[in-house]
Amino acid sequence: GQNIDQPTEMTATEGAIVQINCTYQTSGFNGLFWYQQHAGEAPTFLSYNVLDGLEEKGRFSSFLSRSKGYSYLLLKELQMKDSASYLCAVLDSNYQLIWGAGTKLIIKP
Amino acid sequence: NAGVTQTPKFRVLKTGQSMTLLCAQDMNHEYMYWYRQDPGMGLRLIHYSVGEGTTAKGEVPDGYNVSRLKKQNFLLGLESAAPSQTSVYFCASEEGAATQPQHFGDGTRLSIL
Numbered sequence: 001g002q003n004i005d006q007p008t009e010m011t012a013t014e015g016a017i018v019q020i021n022c023t024y025q026t027s028g029f030n031g032l033f034w035y036q037q038h039a040g041e042a043p044t045f046l047s048y049n050v051l052d053g054l055e056e057k058g059r060f061s062s063f064l065s066r067s068k069g070y071s072y073l074l075l076k077e078l079q080m081k082d083s084a085s086y087l088c089a090v091l092d093s094n095y096q097l098i099w100g101a102g103t104k105l106i107i108k109p
Numbered sequence: 110n111a112g113v114t115q116t117p118k119f120r121v122l123k124t125g126q127s128m129t130l131l132c133a134q135d136m137n138h139e140y141m142y143w144y145r146q147d148p149g150m151g152l153r154l155i156h157y158s159v160g161e162g163t164t165a166k167g168e169v170p171d172g173y174n175v176s177r178l179k180k181q182n183f184l185l186g187l188e189s190a191a192p193s194q195t196s197v198y199f200c201a202s203e204e205g206a207a208t209q210p211q212h213f214g215d216g217t218r219l220s221i222l
Contacts, residue, residue: 004151031208042113042199043152045210087151095207099151 002026004100006088011106012078020073020086020103028093034062034073035087037102043087046073075105083107111135115200115214122190122221130185130217132200138212139205141183142167143175145196146216152199158183159205190221 004024012018024032031050035043049055049064049071061074073086085102092098113134122128132141139160144152154167158177172194174186183202187194197218201211 008149033210042213042215043211044213048208048210050208089152091207096154097207097211099153101149101151 002090002092002098004088004090004098006086006100006103008101009104009106011108012075014078014080014107014109016078017074017076018078018105020075020088020105022071022073022088022100024069024071024088024090024098024100026090026092026098029066030091030093030095032062032064032071032091033087033089033097034071035089037085037087039084046086078107080107080109113200113202113212113214115198115217117217118215119218120220122187122219124190124192124221126190127186127188128190129187130198130200130219132183132185132202132214133181134183134200134202134212135181136202136204136212137180138202139180140203140207141177142201142203142211143173143183143185144199144201145169145194146199147196155185155198192221195219195221 034046037043047062054063059076064071087102088100089097116131142157143155156175158164161180200214203211
């Protein structure tokens with residue numbers, strides 16, 4: 001079966017750095033997405049990785065290792081507004097998106 | 110700058126009632142999707158459409174029907190609502206290449222009593 005694993009919840013301090021991991025086992029791989037979802041709101045796109053390595057976008061970076069079936073989202077200089085759920089999703093061999101359950105990130109002052 | 114608009118935003122139904130959720134997008138996107146989101150679970154695909162007049166089943170299609178008569182609209186119907194269909198429903202659209210990000214509506218919170 002297809003499976004995506006993320007930690008259920010993480011807590012971090014304002015101004016710090018946090019890394020949210022995502023491991024996957026899917027039938028084929030055509031890329032991995034990260035989305036942010038604030039409570040009661042719609043998911044919004046953060047990043048897309050299809051090649052190994054790190055991609056940086058301002059305070060957010062996303063890393064992919066296809067051989068290990070692993071990705072992480074790195075958030076730097078945390079702000080209170082970063083409190084949200086972070087969803088990992090993988091495009092399988094049929095170009096269907098398989099979603100993880102999401103990681104709820106709590107930022108404390 | 111509407112993007113993806115879902116109506117209604119909230120609804121309470123009784124078991125056995127029927128209703129239709131409407132999704133409209135103004136980005137001229139080819140692909141549209143209906144998901145449900147339940148606590149502790151990832152988004153689950155109900156039905157999707159790769160173009161006007163076409164629909165296909167997703168992971169959890171039972172109890173739902175869809176129609177895409179116009180490119181900009183994607184309707185999700187519940188024929189006979191059941192308590193297990195209590196959920197938050199999200200519509201999303203995408204340009205037409207699966208490697209492009211999906212754009213989501215604000216969701217419809219549906220409770221079935």
